[in-house]
Amino acid sequence: MRTRTWAPYALIAPTLVLMAVFLVYPIGSVVYYSLQRYNVTQPWKNGFAGLDNFKQMLFDDPLFWQSLAFSAKWVFVEVSLQLLLGLVLALIVNETFIGRGVARALVFSPWAVSGVLTTGIWILLLNPSTGVFQVLSEWGVGSPGTSVLGNPDTVFDALVVTELWRGVPFFAILLLADLQSIPKDLYEAASVDGASRWRRFTSVTLPHLKDAIILSTLLRAVWEFNNVDLIYTLTGGGPANQTTTLPLYVARQAVDSHNFGYGSALTVAGFLILLFFSIAYLRLSKFGSRA
Amino acid sequence: MTETLTRPPVDAAPPPRQPTKRRRRAVAEEPGKPWMIRVPLVLYLLFTLIPFYWMLVFAVRPAGSTQLVPWPISLEHFDTVWNDIGFGIFFYNSVVMGLGVLVFVTILSVMGGYALARFKFRGQRVFLLAMLCSQFIPGAMMLIPLFVIFKGLGLLNSITGLIIAEVAFQLPLSLILMAGFIRNISVELEEAAMVDGCSRTRAFFAVVLPQLKPALVAVGSFAFIGAWNQFLFALMFATRQDKFTLPVGLSYTLGEFNTDFGALAAGGVVAAVPVVLVFAVVQRFLVQGLSAGAVKG
Numbered sequence: 001m002r003t004r005t006w007a008p009y010a011l012i013a014p015t016l017v018l019m020a021v022f023l024v025y026p027i028g029s030v031v032y033y034s035l036q037r038y039n040v041t042q043p044w045k046n047g048f049a050g051l052d053n054f055k056q057m058l059f060d061d062p063l064f065w066q067s068l069a070f071s072a073k074w075v076f077v078e079v080s081l082q083l084l085l086g087l088v089l090a091l092i093v094n095e096t097f098i099g100r101g102v103a104r105a106l107v108f109s110p111w112a113v114s115g116v117l118t119t120g121i122w123i124l125l126l127n128p129s130t131g132v133f134q135v136l137s138e139w140g141v142g143s144p145g146t147s148v149l150g151n152p153d154t155v156f157d158a159l160v161v162t163e164l165w166r167g168v169p170f171f172a173i174l175l176l177a178d179l180q181s182i183p184k185d186l187y188e189a190a191s192v193d194g195a196s197r198w199r200r201f202t203s204v205t206l207p208h209l210k211d212a213i214i215l216s217t218l219l220r221a222v223w224e225f226n227n228v229d230l231i232y233t234l235t236g237g238g239p240a241n242q243t244t245t246l247p248l249y250v251a252r253q254a255v256d257s258h259n260f261g262y263g264s265a266l267t268v269a270g271f272l273i274l275l276f277f278s279i280a281y282l283r284l285s286k287f288g289s290r291a
Numbered sequence: 292m293t294e295t296l297t298r299p300p301v302d303a304a305p306p307p308r309q310p311t312k313r314r315r316r317a318v319a320e321e322p323g324k325p326w327m328i329r330v331p332l333v334l335y336l337l338f339t340l341i342p343f344y345w346m347l348v349f350a351v352r353p354a355g356s357t358q359l360v361p362w363p364i365s366l367e368h369f370d371t372v373w374n375d376i377g378f379g380i381f382f383y384n385s386v387v388m389g390l391g392v393l394v395f396v397t398i399l400s401v402m403g404g405y406a407l408a409r410f411k412f413r414g415q416r417v418f419l420l421a422m423l424c425s426q427f428i429p430g431a432m433m434l435i436p437l438f439v440i441f442k443g444l445g446l447l448n449s450i451t452g453l454i455i456a457e458v459a460f461q462l463p464l465s466l467i468l469m470a471g472f473i474r475n476i477s478v479e480l481e482e483a484a485m486v487d488g489c490s491r492t493r494a495f496f497a498v499v500l501p502q503l504k505p506a507l508v509a510v511g512s513f514a515f516i517g518a519w520n521q522f523l524f525a526l527m528f529a530t531r532q533d534k535f536t537l538p539v540g541l542s543y544t545l546g547e548f549n550t551d552f553g554a555l556a557a558g559g560v561v562a563a564v565p566v567v568l569v570f571a572v573v574q575r576f577l578v579q580g581l582s583a584g585a586v587k588g
Binding site for chain 1: 325326327328329330331336338339340341342343345346349353357359369401402403404405406407408412415418420421422423424425426427428429430431434435436437438440443455456458459460462463466488491503516520522523526527537538539541542543544552556558559561563566567569570571574575579580581
């Protein structure tokens with residue numbers, strides 16, 4: 001079956017072309033732009049800038065460091081909570097109970113409405129005048145007019161919960177897929193040996209899930225790092241840039257300021273950080289050890 | 292539901308259960324602790340469903356009303372967003388984009404997945420490595436070069452351009468997923484067909500493709516949902532209102548309708564219903580598809 005022909009090349013050719021034009025070439029050009037002054041609104045100033053953009057980024061731009069720090073905090077909080085809740089959710093819907101199919105479809109459904117739609121839904125839920133906090137206050141819980149999104153003390157928590165709403169289901173889907181590949185007789189054997197439910201979880205389930213947990217956590221970390229749409233539409237990075245992540249900062253340099261040169265320098269910084277994650281992922285997934 | 296309601300008392304000897312075809316109705320292995328499942332499940336269901344319910348309530352109750360159970364149902368907000376704001380056009384654009392991405396991602400990932408699963412070829416590892424690495428490329432960070440490319444190709448403000456960009460971004464993961472699926476299909480039948488005189492192409496269509504149905508559903512719906520929700524490219528590359536997709540239209544209404552939550556909610560329902568329906572139908576295949584090896588690299 002495995003003969004040398006032109007066939008596989010013909011089959012991957014369209015993919016190769018697409019990837020070359022829309023993934024590989026853009027990365028190269030980002031590196032090029034990062035060394036240029038390139039601002040669409042001030043074209044007369046454009047030209048070679050050397051490392052000026054990077055100097056500005058590292059030494060004269062507190063917002064770069066602030067956005068980087070927020071990105072780190074965001075990724076850490078979001079991914080660890082998603083891992084925990086996603087694992088619990090996956091274990092629950094992996095059990096056998098009546099209505100399991102419906103329950104799965106329902107609890108996973110937020111994943112389908114990602115991005116702007118999630119934002120829209122949560123703005124409705126959290127708005128101070130007719131949102132859930134207003135209704136609760138009418139029932140005597142909390143104070144009326146609570147605005148979690150406008151308050152600098154609560155805006156981060158609101159963002160985290162919103163992202164959990166759509167993020168936990170997908171984590172749970174990933175882990176459920178792996179849970180289902182655990183052979184049933186392992187559990188039966190453990191039961192016969194008198195292992196408790198907890199013992200079966202720690203001795204059978206967790207070791208089996210280990211690889212999936214590590215890899216999906218890494219992937220999620222990257223995706224959460226890259227995630228822009230939710231924060232962009234929910235807070236726009238505010239109040240006072242408090243919730244600006246690095247990709248959001250890049251997007252705003254590009255979309256709002258049209259400052260392509262400096263935005264590209266920020267992009268290159270982002271790539272270098274993600275490169276670290278990529279290498280970790282490839283090492284851990286033992287890429288290449290299987291044919 | 293009727294089964295739970297009509298279950299006989301515990302101390303009465305239960306009649307021997309008829310073997311049924313519905314395996315899922317099997318009794319939980321430790322029926323003594325159903326609360327361990329039910330309590331967290333109900334809590335999580337509330338967390339999941341209350342936001343959806345809130346949107347629905349805002350969408351169907353008249354402006355100014357604060358009823359939690361809206362009645363009578365009013366469709367005024369849908370009329371506003373669909374006809375006045377242009378969600379009809381956005382919806383059409385989103386459908387075209389979603390279906391376009393679905394078709395191209397599915398076809399190209401079957402082609403590439405078959406190449407990866409059934410052939411050994413020079414450059415295979417590099418190709419696979421490149422696809423894995425592409426998962427670490429942030430869409431937001433590609434905005435600048437992509438904008439320049441799209442401008443050069445004359446693809447700004449075109450749904451075709453959006454489809455191409457989205458396909459390029461989705462293809463690597465879909466292709467890896469599909470390769471995993473095809474690898475799991477045993478090669479013997481295919482070889483037997485070829486020994487019997489089938490061409491490889493004919494063997495593929497006669498033997499492999501029918502078995503690939505769940506994979507096609509998983510990858511196709513994955514692609515559709517992704518495209519339906521794609522925001523940044525659509526925001527950046529489609530600035531004319533007649534080329535807006537639903538997420539872009541919705542994002543503009545987020546700012547403008549801070550006072551008109553009804554319109555925002557109705558727009559949200561319009562955008563949510565198709566994907567949630569698609570998802571509810573195919574989520575089983577999604578889990579199967581991911582088990583086939585996508586997460587494991």
